[in-house]
Amino acid sequence: MPARLGLLLVSLALAAAPGAAQAPGSGAIPGTDGAPLPDGVEHAPLEATLQVVASGFRIPWAVEVLGEDELLVSERFGQLVHVRDGEVRTLEGLPTGQILPVPPLYIGGYNDVSLHPQFETNGLVYLAYVGSDYRMAVGRFDFSDRTVRDFEVVFHSNAFSIGSRIAWLDDGHFLVTQGMAGYPLPDPGAQVLANHSGKIHRLRADGSVPPDNPVFDGATEPTSVWSYGHRDTQGLLVEGGVVYSNEHGPLGGDELNVIERGGNYGWPLFSYGLNYDGTPVGEMTEAEAAEATVLPVKAWGSEFNMAPSGLVRLAGSAFPAWDGAFAWGALAQRRLVAYDPATDRTAILLEAAGRIRDVAQLPSGALLVLRDATDLEARDGEVVRVTAR
Numbered sequence: 001m002p003a004r005l006g007l008l009l010v011s012l013a014l015a016a017a018p019g020a021a022q023a024p025g026s027g028a029i030p031g032t033d034g035a036p037l038p039d040g041v042e043h044a045p046l047e048a049t050l051q052v053v054a055s056g057f058r059i060p061w062a063v064e065v066l067g068e069d070e071l072l073v074s075e076r077f078g079q080l081v082h083v084r085d086g087e088v089r090t091l092e093g094l095p096t097g098q099i100l101p102v103p104p105l106y107i108g109g110y111n112d113v114s115l116h117p118q119f120e121t122n123g124l125v126y127l128a129y130v131g132s133d134y135r136m137a138v139g140r141f142d143f144s145d146r147t148v149r150d151f152e153v154v155f156h157s158n159a160f161s162i163g164s165r166i167a168w169l170d171d172g173h174f175l176v177t178q179g180m181a182g183y184p185l186p187d188p189g190a191q192v193l194a195n196h197s198g199k200i201h202r203l204r205a206d207g208s209v210p211p212d213n214p215v216f217d218g219a220t221e222p223t224s225v226w227s228y229g230h231r232d233t234q235g236l237l238v239e240g241g242v243v244y245s246n247e248h249g250p251l252g253g254d255e256l257n258v259i260e261r262g263g264n265y266g267w268p269l270f271s272y273g274l275n276y277d278g279t280p281v282g283e284m285t286e287a288e289a290a291e292a293t294v295l296p297v298k299a300w301g302s303e304f305n306m307a308p309s310g311l312v313r314l315a316g317s318a319f320p321a322w323d324g325a326f327a328w329g330a331l332a333q334r335r336l337v338a339y340d341p342a343t344d345r346t347a348i349l350l351e352a353a354g355r356i357r358d359v360a361q362l363p364s365g366a367l368l369v370l371r372d373a374t375d376l377e378a379r380d381g382e383v384v385r386v387t388a389r
């Protein structure tokens with residue numbers, strides 16, 4: 001394996017196992033173990049009851065809500081699970097998901113599952129996954145009778161993805177994120193437009209490239225690329241025509257972004273985080289990055305390294321004090337975290353909650369969180385319903 005790819009694996013290993021390396025700021029979880037919480041971050045534990053809806057997972061990665069008691073849950077190790085009225089059923093007829101087979105890096109595999117906006121009438125479900133060729137793909141199938149029919153790949157990228165989320169735009173097209181690539185395919189990086197990693201793609205529902213996608217410098221035609229310079233975007237949502245995403249920095253530098261057409265989001269030219277050896281990322285100053293790239297609407301530094309996964313904006317939730325806030329899992333801290341843009345407050349809503357991969361709101365206002373198994377062999381990963389106490 002080329003040395004550069006080996007280095008990427010090492011850096012991913014540090015991201016996957018915080019505390020395993022004594023890089024600056026990574027030793028303790030902020031707010032515990034004597035490490036202080038940074039300014040602007042507070043403990044605000046939910047008055048909540050947690051109830052297990054489904055269990056038996058290793059890494060449940062994404063949840064899609066079909067109804068109060070009906071869910072689709074993707075499991076990173078290549079399963080899509082239908083949960084209805086407490087019954088848990090693994091769906092058949094779907095492709096193999098390829099996991100990066102280097103413990104503890106269980107990345108790739110199945111990523112996001114997403115209902116087409118007209119699911120009620122067309123029954124279409126979309127799945128982002130890394131296939132046996134190590135490339136990220138988006139497939140769709142007809143799920144109208146609750147079995148998998150007519151699975152077809154609609155987008156086949158040219159690179160691996162550490163994690164991919166799907167969200168639907170008001171124009172009927174969808175966005176799909178594609179995080180850092182690397183092993184075993186070459187990774188030219190997020191600034192190289194011909195490479196699909198480190199990008200957000202915009203596609204028609206049939207996977208074709210919309211003619212009004214950006215035409216970047218040096219190109220003559222639009223491609224799937226809608227925005228670039230992303231490191232690892234594992235949260236994505238569209239609300240009121242605005243696209244929000246969160247993304248992992250390296251050691252800190254986690255970001256909340258508003259995604260603009262054709263935007264360069266800066267990785268690896270500039271970051272508010274640090275490299276794993278504690279050195280700055282890139283040569284750009286913040287002022288230069290503000291000129292040349294799109295800066296995040298909110299960023300957290302190396303003193304609050306989260307590794308955000310999933311993204312929801314609470315509205316009419318069981319926790320009205322947090323309506324209007326964004327919420328996600330902080331993998332590196334094993335917490336549910338919220339950020340309220342109205343007050344610029346970051347809050348820890350659930351402590352010692354496990355590695356939360358995704359968050360959703362049910363029609364009743366209750367929240368759902370997915371959390372990794374504490375032991376992959378034991379398969380004790382769960383879907384948990386969070387209601388007000």
Ligand SMILES: [Ca+2]
Pocket residue numbers: 229255265266267270294295296
């Ligand atoms: Ca950025």
